[in-house]
Amino acid sequence: MAPTIDDIRDAADRLRDVAVRTPLLESSLVNERVGGRLLLKAEPLQRTGSFKFRGAYNRISRLSPEQRRRGVVAYSSGNHAQGVAYAAKLLGAPAVIVMPADAPEIKIANTRAYGAEVVTYDRNGEDREAIGRRIRDERGSTLVPPYDDPHIIAGQGTVGLELAEQLDAAKAKADVVLCCCGGGGLIAGVSTALRATLPGLEIFSVEPEGFDDTARSLAAGERLANDPEARSFCDALLAPKPGELTFSINRETLAGGFAVTEAEVADAMRVAFRDYKLVAEPGGAVALAAALAGKVDLAGRTVAAVVSGGNVDPALMAKVLAGD
Amino acid sequence: MAPTIDDIRDAADRLRDVAVRTPLLESSLVNERVGGRLLLKAEPLQRTGSFKFRGAYNRISRLSPEQRRRGVVAYSSGNHAQGVAYAAKLLGAPAVIVMPADAPEIKIANTRAYGAEVVTYDRNGEDREAIGRRIRDERGSTLVPPYDDPHIIAGQGTVGLELAEQLDAAKAKADVVLCCCGGGGLIAGVSTALRATLPGLEIFSVEPEGFDDTARSLAAGERLANDPEARSFCDALLAPKPGELTFSINRETLAGGFAVTEAEVADAMRVAFRDYKLVAEPGGAVALAAALAGKVDLAGRTVAAVVSGGNVDPALMAKVLAGD
Numbered sequence: 001m002a003p004t005i006d007d008i009r010d011a012a013d014r015l016r017d018v019a020v021r022t023p024l025l026e027s028s029l030v031n032e033r034v035g036g037r038l039l040l041k042a043e044p045l046q047r048t049g050s051f052k053f054r055g056a057y058n059r060i061s062r063l064s065p066e067q068r069r070r071g072v073v074a075y076s077s078g079n080h081a082q083g084v085a086y087a088a089k090l091l092g093a094p095a096v097i098v099m100p101a102d103a104p105e106i107k108i109a110n111t112r113a114y115g116a117e118v119v120t121y122d123r124n125g126e127d128r129e130a131i132g133r134r135i136r137d138e139r140g141s142t143l144v145p146p147y148d149d150p151h152i153i154a155g156q157g158t159v160g161l162e163l164a165e166q167l168d169a170a171k172a173k174a175d176v177v178l179c180c181c182g183g184g185g186l187i188a189g190v191s192t193a194l195r196a197t198l199p200g201l202e203i204f205s206v207e208p209e210g211f212d213d214t215a216r217s218l219a220a221g222e223r224l225a226n227d228p229e230a231r232s233f234c235d236a237l238l239a240p241k242p243g244e245l246t247f248s249i250n251r252e253t254l255a256g257g258f259a260v261t262e263a264e265v266a267d268a269m270r271v272a273f274r275d276y277k278l279v280a281e282p283g284g285a286v287a288l289a290a291a292l293a294g295k296v297d298l299a300g301r302t303v304a305a306v307v308s309g310g311n312v313d314p315a316l317m318a319k320v321l322a323g324d
Numbered sequence: 325m326a327p328t329i330d331d332i333r334d335a336a337d338r339l340r341d342v343a344v345r346t347p348l349l350e351s352s353l354v355n356e357r358v359g360g361r362l363l364l365k366a367e368p369l370q371r372t373g374s375f376k377f378r379g380a381y382n383r384i385s386r387l388s389p390e391q392r393r394r395g396v397v398a399y400s401s402g403n404h405a406q407g408v409a410y411a412a413k414l415l416g417a418p419a420v421i422v423m424p425a426d427a428p429e430i431k432i433a434n435t436r437a438y439g440a441e442v443v444t445y446d447r448n449g450e451d452r453e454a455i456g457r458r459i460r461d462e463r464g465s466t467l468v469p470p471y472d473d474p475h476i477i478a479g480q481g482t483v484g485l486e487l488a489e490q491l492d493a494a495k496a497k498a499d500v501v502l503c504c505c506g507g508g509g510l511i512a513g514v515s516t517a518l519r520a521t522l523p524g525l526e527i528f529s530v531e532p533e534g535f536d537d538t539a540r541s542l543a544a545g546e547r548l549a550n551d552p553e554a555r556s557f558c559d560a561l562l563a564p565k566p567g568e569l570t571f572s573i574n575r576e577t578l579a580g581g582f583a584v585t586e587a588e589v590a591d592a593m594r595v596a597f598r599d600y601k602l603v604a605e606p607g608g609a610v611a612l613a614a615a616l617a618g619k620v621d622l623a624g625r626t627v628a629a630v631v632s633g634g635n636v637d638p639a640l641m642a643k644v645l646a647g648d
Binding site: 020032047086110113114278279310315319 | 344347349352353356368369371373410430434437438594597598600601602603634638639641642643645646
């Protein structure tokens with residue numbers, strides 16, 4: 001079930017001229033401050049503002065004409081929603097998105113703007129998976145899962161494929177790659193791509209404090225859940241526990257996992273803004289936060305961090321910037 | 325004296341692997357709202373956060389070893405300062421930068437961080453050109469002018485060269501290009517490059533209200549100055565009147581010029597943030613502001629806007645975002 005490097009290369013072929021080949025950003029000022037070389041894979045510049053478009057497009061592109069006609073359904077805290085909505089639109093499939101009622105306003109508005117129908121639910125009371133399944137059964141549509149699916153993982157893996165090529169073009173031999181982790185789809189794909197193309201580098205997951213289920217699961221050797229009472233402003237990374245398929249990959253490919261505080265994430269958002277001119281949402285900034293907070297040694301080394309998305313409400317960003 | 329397309333191609337050769345080939349950004353949501361295709365050339369992602377690095381590097385790279393040893397001096401409201409400071413550092417030349425005391429704090433701090441010596445002056449009382457000349461005479465250093473120099477203009481012109489190639493790669497046949505204008509160096513280089521590579525498209529300058537000297541000069545057929553009492557938060561675009569060399573080029577290459585209000589600029593900064601995930605400073609956002617404010621017809625057409633820089637203080641950006 002786990003995608004191979006060939007599956008990721010096939011996804012890259014499908015995404016060519018459809019997805020953005022996002023740039024690898026570097027700041028000489030930050031490099032000087034940290035005493036090493038820090039490179040950012042800038043997925044906020046991806047279509048729909050996050051990497052999620054890649055997996056969604058790869059998945060939906062494999063549906064038959066009849067399946068596309070019946071449409072797709074997805075449940076998401078926001079970025080997967082926008083990715084599915086826009087990919088479905090490009091591929092001619094109607095989309096229904098099940099979203100938490102307290103998701104950032106910009107994510108709900110954009111999902112509608114991409115042409116999807118939005119159904120909201122209470123994040124702390126209702127079961128989004130059950131709602132998604134009910135809509136699927138009623139309409140005969142196809143569920144596009146957020147991470148536990150080989151085509152989704154292969155699509156996200158194209159981030160890693162590009163990263164390997166861009167590191168080479170930048171004459172950068174990376175020692176470490178840091179990548180955010182919610183359900184684990186992005187890092188499963190990225191680490192699969194990097195193990196095949198750049199063997200020898202260490203890959204770490206980064207999660208928000210209170211949602212470090214993957215870090216703890218890696219240490220324990222089995223899937224552990226987060227405390228259901230935990231809260232975080234990293235709304236893109238609130239999956240309750242590692243995915244089954246994603247964890248079966250990540251336990252083989254990752255060197256370990258880190259957790260970062262909200263203060264560290266806010267600082268990373270300010271650095272992305274000031275030194276890279278890039279808008280990063282909280283969940284998108286955790287890997288950069290881990291690098292800046294010294295979770296790995298940067299001195300004399302080369303570290304790449306995936307910045308996964310930039311869909312942050314202007315009001316929240318204004319607060320973060322004012323807190324500088 | 326005016327640079328040719330060959331001079332711009334030569335600058336591009338020197339800048340290869342040194343400057344960033346900045347991406348051309350597009351948003352399907354914005355395209356849908358405006359009913360056309362709007363593409364942004366994202367120079368905030370350039371080294372030092374603006375296009376200014378290109379011209380500075382091209383200029384300083386032509387100094388002899390003895391000239392480099394004696395160093396360079398420049399006067400600048402901020403972005404040229406950072407561009408010169410970093411280019412000089414890469415090329416082994418000490419740099420002195422004459423900056424207005426009220427320039428954004430981030431620009432002064434970064435200029436120092438790039439290794440330059442900063443001398444401040446009062447923007448409304450002292451003559452920065454005289455200060456720059458005095459330092460040059462005292463130290464035997466070379467003055468790097470902000471715009472009225474063929475090597476500076478040729479370096480900035482590489483933005484236009486890349487834009488032409490990227491429009492072609494995006495299968496976009498542009499009808500109009502909008503570009504900000506302070507002293508006119510960027511648009512002189514860009515328009516020279518575009519006239520040689522994409523003849524037929526219309527190129528317009530965009531300036532802040534109160535500083536539309538180029539628009540008025542184009543209409544009058546002679547160089548006119550701005551009211552010395554005028555003020556604007558577009559700190560990168562406050563040149564008193566068009567440059568002599570730049571205007572001699574721009575009067576041949578431009579179809580006309582527009583002025584935008586501060587409210588239109590603030591709106592463009594929010595759109596850059598929300599829809600393109602790009603940090604744009606006020607002066608960097610004027611071309612996007614002109615497009616969004618309907619200065620040119622977008623319906624069914626393709627318009628490219630140069631976003632020239634992203635060096636905005638976080639506190640100012642917080643205010644702009646909160647004003648949404």
